[in-house]
Amino acid sequence: MYAIVEIAGQQFKVAKDQKVFVNRLAGEEGDSLSFDKVLLTGDGDTITLGAPAISGALVDVKITRHLKGDKVIVFKKKRRKGYRVKNGHRQSLTEISIVGITLPGGKKASSAKKEDKAAAPKAETKKTAATPSAKKEVEVSENLVSRAENRAEEGNIEINVDKLLHSVGTAPKSDADDLKLINGIGPVYEQKLNDIGIYTYEQISKLKAADREELSALEGITRDKIESDEWVKQAKELLKNK
Numbered sequence: 306m307y308a309i310v311e312i313a314g315q316q317f318k319v320a321k322d323q324k325v326f327v328n329r330l331a332g333e334e335g336d337s338l339s340f341d342k343v344l345l346t347g348d349g350d351t352i353t354l355g356a357p358a359i360s361g362a363l364v365d366v367k368i369t370r371h372l373k374g375d376k377v378i379v380f381k382k383k384r385r386k387g388y389r390v391k392n393g394h395r396q397s398l399t400e401i402s403i404v405g406i407t408l409p410g411g412k413k414a415s416s417a418k419k420e421d422k423a424a425a426p427k428a429e430t431k432k433t434a435a436t437p438s439a440k441k442e443v444e445v446s447e448n449l450v451s452r453a454e455n456r457a458e459e460g461n462i463e464i465n466v467d468k469l470l471h472s473v474g475t476a477p478k479s480d481a482d483d484l485k486l487i488n489g490i491g492p493v494y495e496q497k498l499n500d501i502g503i504y505t506y507e508q509i510s511k512l513k514a515a516d517r518e519e520l521s522a523l524e525g526i527t528r529d530k531i532e533s534d535e536w537v538k539q540a541k542e543l544l545k546n547k
Contacts, residue, residue, distance in 0.1 A: 308406045310364045311342035319364060319403045329397035332368050337404065340364045346408060353408075361409035369400040378454075380465040382522065389463045389522075449475040453502030464522040466501050473511040476504045484509070486543060489534030497523045506547065509540035 307320045313328040332338060343362035346353045353359055374396040381390045453475075454466045481504035484495040501523075503509065512520070517528040531537075 306346065306348040306406055308343050308347075308362070308364055309345040310340050311344065311358075312340055312364075312366075312401075316344065319406070321403055321405055323403045324369065325366075325401055325403065326374075326398045327401060328399070329371065330368065330399040330401070332399075334368055334370055336368045338366050338368065338401075340366065343406075346406065359409065363407040365404040365407065366401040367404050369402050371397070371399050374398050378465055378467050380463070380468075382463070384521065391463060444474050445471050446475045446477075449477065449502060453500070456500045456502075460500055462497075462501065462522065464501060464519055469516055469519050470502050472513060472516050473503065473508040475502060476508060478504060480505060482506045482543070482547075487534075487536055487539045489530060489536060494523075494526060497526070506540040506543045509536055510544060512537050 307318055309316055309318055311317075312325075313330060315327065317325055317327070319325060330338065341358065341363055343359045343364055344355050344357060346359060346362060355362070377394045377396075379392045379394060382388065450467055450470050453470060456462075457464055457466050478499070481499070484490045484498060484504075484506075485492060487506075487509065490498070498504075512531065514528075517531045520531065521527050
């Protein structure tokens with residue numbers, strides 16, 4: 306059995322014994338809470354819809370711990386205005402454990418383990434179907450992103466390194482290509498790109514319009530230069546001959 310419930314302004318699909326991260330809740334670790342804004346419940350082929358909530362339905366939870374989410378960088382820039390503002394934010398969260406789902410009439414949810422076994426064949430089919438699309442995603446190492454952010458901060462480079470590397474992917478220095486083979490990139494520009502975690506032709510080949518705009522924060526590099534020198538096209542050609 307599962308339910309769609311609204312908790313702290315957000316909707317979650319939950320089942321018994323599941324752990325969920327929600328916006329910070331009032332209460333101490335170990336406290337028990339109940340939420341009555343249950344919008345939908347499902348038990349096998351039986352679906353119950355609320356209007357908007359199901360009268361008498363409850364989701365009982367227990368607060369496991371309070372914590373903060375991953376750091377998010379908020380960077381604002383106005384070109385040619387000298388305006389650059391960089392802020393960090395960590396969302397306050399609460400981890401809760403779903404104790405049970407109570408329906409009108411006192412019926413309680415069955416164990417999530419039984420439901421998982423019944424749904425196993427479907428889940429396996431979905432996993433197989435999702436495999437081809439997973440290959441298209443870029444590989445990102447949070448450790449390498451963090452190192453690049455530290456180098457950028459030490460060099461007073463105002464650029465959203467996290468956003469950039471999540472777009473083009475990360476690569477270790479040991480896999481570095483000779484970026485100077487790209488017309489328009491000399492030793493100085495190569496070092497600047499390396500400082501923010503760009504080492505390979507593959508990363509250059511994945512630069513989108515927004516990424517090229519982001520790189521304009523590097524002194525001497527502009528979006529127009531990247532596009533007029535055809536960095537992306539050159540990188541793709543070098544990848545073919547690699």
